[in-house]
Amino acid sequence: MQTNFTPEQLLDPGVAESEKILRKCVHCGFCTATCPTYVTLGNELDSPRGRIYLIKDMLENGRAADEQIVKHVDRCLSCLACMTTCPSGVNYMHLVDNARAHIEKTYKRPFINRLTRALLALVLPYPSRFRLALTAARFGRPLIPLFKSVAALKPMAAMLELAPKSLAAKSSYAEAGTHKAKTAKRGRVAILTGCAQPVLAPEINEATIRLLTRLGIEVTVPKGEGCCGALVHHMGREEAALENARRNVDIWTRELENGGLDAIVITASGCGTTIKDYGYMLRLDAAYKEKAARISALAKDVTEYLTMLDLPEAAYQTGVTVAYHSACSMQHGQKITRQPKDLLKAAGFIVKEPAEGHLCCGSAGTYNILQPEIARTLRNRKVKNIEATGASLIATGNIGCITQIATGTRLPIVHTVELLDWAYGGPQPSCVPQAKPVLNIAE
Template sequence: MQTNLSEAAKRLPRAEEAESILRNCVHCGFCNATCPTYQIVGDELDGPRGRIYLMKQALEGGEISGSTQMHLDRCLSCRNCETTCPSGVDYHNLLDIGRGFIEQQVPRSPRDRLLRAGLRTVVPRAGLFKALLRAGNAFRPLLPDSLTSHMPREAIPARPRPQVQHARKVLILEGCVQPSLSPNTNAATARVLDRFGISLTPAREAGCCGAVDYHLNAQDAGLDRARRNIDAWWPAIEAGAEAIVQTASGCGAFVKDYGHLLRGDPQYAEKARRVSALAKDLVEVLREQDLEKLAIQTDKRMAFHCPCTLQHAQKLGGAVESVLTRLGFTLTPVPDAHLCCGSAGSYSITQPELSKQLRDNKLNALESGNPEVIVTANIGCQTHLDGANRTPVRHWIEIVDEAMA
């Protein structure tokens, strides 16, 4: 695709990257065939090809309007189009660049600014989120469904973590909302890894991975969080930590991108590259172990929802399914497993109508094989799907932990 960036766009820190990505696109349209929003809305501008044209127009000095921003906001950033694209278009990075540029040109409504500021204030702060969730549970009967659908339907307390310290150690990103919404997930992870002689080491100074800020177009704030995490993890990395484990694939996808996003920062570029190399989803650690040691005893039928951040961003589609099958679990078939559930970080809050349609479609597919439970690998997907009050949705490692002999 021929591209001529405007003088304003040429001054962007990632101008050359944007131009290179645009030129890779041959506008074939294969991406639209697997785009969840295009399938629902049917508008060319709500598919990847149309959004690429909108960003191209903006970066070349063309008209930018609220409609431009709306169509980009509707994108889930699921990266299904990247999996489909025969030309290898790096769509998600172009989307970040385009959204950031357009954010500077188009003022948002006061309501939209307040909503986004609220999300950026509450979600990354684990203590504040926990306090608000506790208050929400106390007044749950008085709250509207639009709020209670984002809260756990039942409290599953965390069981104790192992106290034995092994020679093999991995760091873990505890997460922002997961300790409150699903407090047993990381505890279950610690107990399962303990069976293989691996200890989890929380880095208390580490906080939000930065994805919430970054994907709400506060990109500088998101990168600052990334730098703070690198500083928090660095002593343990130098002491020999084998990996930085994430149990939320959304966080994992972003941490694995630190090296790319900070490659132009002379102080952090090399450290960020090493952190990204050490970042692993939990399944990447477990699939290398002797799984027979877990002595699983189960006849549970499960459907696995593979989050977009696991299958499209981290290219780990089928990895969890393989581990669960090796452990003896029965997995039911899931039609259209490549499609997004509609959670997509804060998307379920900023785009509630589209998100709900995607959720209901996904649940219909997941429940088609009559599973007893649905399992997933990302807290956002877990909370979003479970909020429909249909088949229970859990993190897959909790089910493994419960089935260990």
């Protein structure tokens, strides 16, 4: 794609990087076939190619974002399916992130929209605040019909609908400290506790720590660790995202220097995509760029890390049929496609892959709150394909997908690592239908 930025414009690092990305686009349109919003809405401006034209026009002319640009960029899920499809290597992720930062700086949103986005940024990245908000949400449920009847308040209705009716108790596994290996020590890792996940599903990190320590891996939960920054990053709040990144880089660097780390294990693939991008995000920060690049190199999804270990025979052969939903941040963001399925199969599960597996479920961080109607359409499409597999439960590697898909199906849905923990001698996940696993002959 030909660009016409001035030398003065290219002095801005964000513009210069965007210009490099724009030049790689050859207008082929392959991205339209796999873009969830284009497939759903059929509008060229709701495809990656259409958004690229809008972003180019905005940045090239050095103008503030307008209502049209904001509407179509806001509709982007950042699922990154377009990057998997693109034959030219267009880094759409970095382009749209830069566009969102520009929108945040130059566009004044309607009051209710500003309020909603500010509330999400103020609450979701902080577990204590999030837990309090979910507790309060129980009393707001009667207001759902009212909120749904007013267009600007539909995100409030979506928030209340997504809030669980009950919360698990705070897990001791989320507390800072070290979990010693239960067998001969084979390695040492840090685990990202996360922000929303330990409130919504503390059992995910519990299963991860149980499994890894049984396999001889020492797991540390570093003190001061917090949100990875993904939630605010995708809302265009660039400085807030970078502050989150710097904090975590400092904390993990300290662990790396005071005991060593084989990996930073991440159990939410949305967080993994962002942490693996810390090196890029902090490339302009002389004090952090090298440290951030080292941390990004250490970041591993839990299934990615497990495939690096010499696993024993599974303790049980469950024989349970599982529909594996590959989160967008897993398959498109981190390019992890084979490992989770191979691990489940090796652990004795029968794995089914739903049709249209490349299409997003509609979760996408805060998307299912800010764009509830499109998110609901995508969820229903995803659930229909999952249920068509005939599986008795669903496995995935991202808390956002778990929350989103669970609102549209009666099938139990769990994190992949919960099933692996069970197969290798841990407790059976509480929401999984009672099964009678057969003791492995090797045992």
